Amino acid sequence: MASFSAESYFATQAPPPDLEQLVDGVREFVDRHIQEGRRIVLVTSGGTTVPLELNVVRFLDNFSAGTRGATSAEYFLAQGYAVIFMHRQFSLQPFSRHYSHSTNPFLDFLEFEEGRDGSNGTPKINVSASQTTHLAQVLKAYKDVHTKGLLHTLTFVTINEYLYLLRSISKELNRAKRHALYYLAAAVSDFFLPTQKMSEHKIQSTKGSLIIEMDQVPKILRPLVDEWTPEAYIVSFKLETDQQLLIPKAHQALQRYGHHLVIGNELHRRKFEVVFVSPSKAKPGKFEENWIRLQDGQTEIEAGIVQQLVLRHTEWLEATTNAL
Template structure:
């Protein structure tokens, strides 16, 4: 695949009130979480009740695919509950499109995939027919008292079905759910540790939209917050979610290749934010993208390398080519290099 480098697109305006920015996105990133931050967060938040089952499933999956490359793809947004018996919560903008689409291309390139996803968000293969403009019933029609797929959808649906069945028959896809930020982080840590036997053949593709702030358990309301509790306003203090990416790199999955995403709405700070993340958290690749153009272009930011843009051509955009079909081969090239380097270091040690 031939990729070309491009200059950053024209700047976009920041959202503002009275002519000023709503929030200053140029401020530095939060510092990496330390070991004490890890203990404070996980010791003071309950893991999901089903976590032990997920760990067992992951361990069996990793053992089954011994020697095969495994991609852990995180996808969808995390919620921040405002009550223990949750009625209200803060959510992230993400349907899981990038994660679900990318997972399919990893599977087509002979990876096994652990898909850590927001419950009810888009999933590989079914994404083509869920959350779509058409109701799924629009694809169906009745013939002789039986429900069948309409003729104009047959070819596409057969192709998707065959890919799904192949992944299922070969046990290549493991689906693991989360909903809240606490569930996500507990599961990410546990699954990362279960993936350690895969070593450098494990790839972390962190496409989930992870909440930046949360309500600590010690301050969360047990019951539904009453509408008149705060008079005419609802005021809440939220704490920053610790930045556990460094813990993932150094402790939870020290041999794996780690890829994170940086989404911005302001093109003037995209590259600086991506470089800050790379330098601060010491992983291998940041994929930057703008909210407005994320379906058509991304930029790779790597240590000791120039920025590398991947863009759909006008023809590709018109033909509805998915940009993930270009992203994943480029990611795999880098994973190849990571494995080769890791294997060489292992031989020399």
């Protein structure tokens, strides 16, 4: 029954081999947007895996398609933020999420121009007219964001990659000071299996039942708030299946880590309502709750979440700037 501190975690678990290269890209992105005076948000998205073997065949995973993160990233871009999108490999991404292979496969809306399917001469392929209106909006936003270099995407798979990336990125993002926003929407495992305890090969299944014992992942919010990026505005998420636990768990997190906001969601209601839990300004030591609900005519609750969040970031920036 081992509990790792962040320090002992990073001292005993090896960094991913491509970490430095990934950080170089982030550094360039952060510096460019600091120069241009733009706010920067780090959006984490999707679930982390916990490999059970060194040659990975089996792993523990956290349920998340990455909808919250990918959708929110689009709204942050629309609000003028530069976005570092750090997501689980193959989870949804901003823009392309509208055309996931399963719900809206893109091959279905491509057509050969009449008589030009390539049987005889050069083929020509168009997007079918019925799909053009929606796709044109998405494509325009996508091309605009890429031309202006407003979106920087990084992928992780394992909990180890997630933890190392978050630490490294936060040290870079620290230079943006209060203009940095953290939107930690990834579904991060609470448990992991240290490399030192993993078996080298696929666990064999001849010996009856399988017993796995895992250690706790260090509470990374503490060093993030205290050491790595002390000036930024930090938002964490709580997902619970028991609605009763949502508010007490959010209070607990704010008390422990001293960050700015917990967004609480209940698994089955998360597309319709979430709750913003934050330290009360009026009553020091107390907390306040604000529910954000999907409005009539809205299709995505992330529109309201991001709008409210940008307002809070702005107010906080103005308040802290005036206080200096």
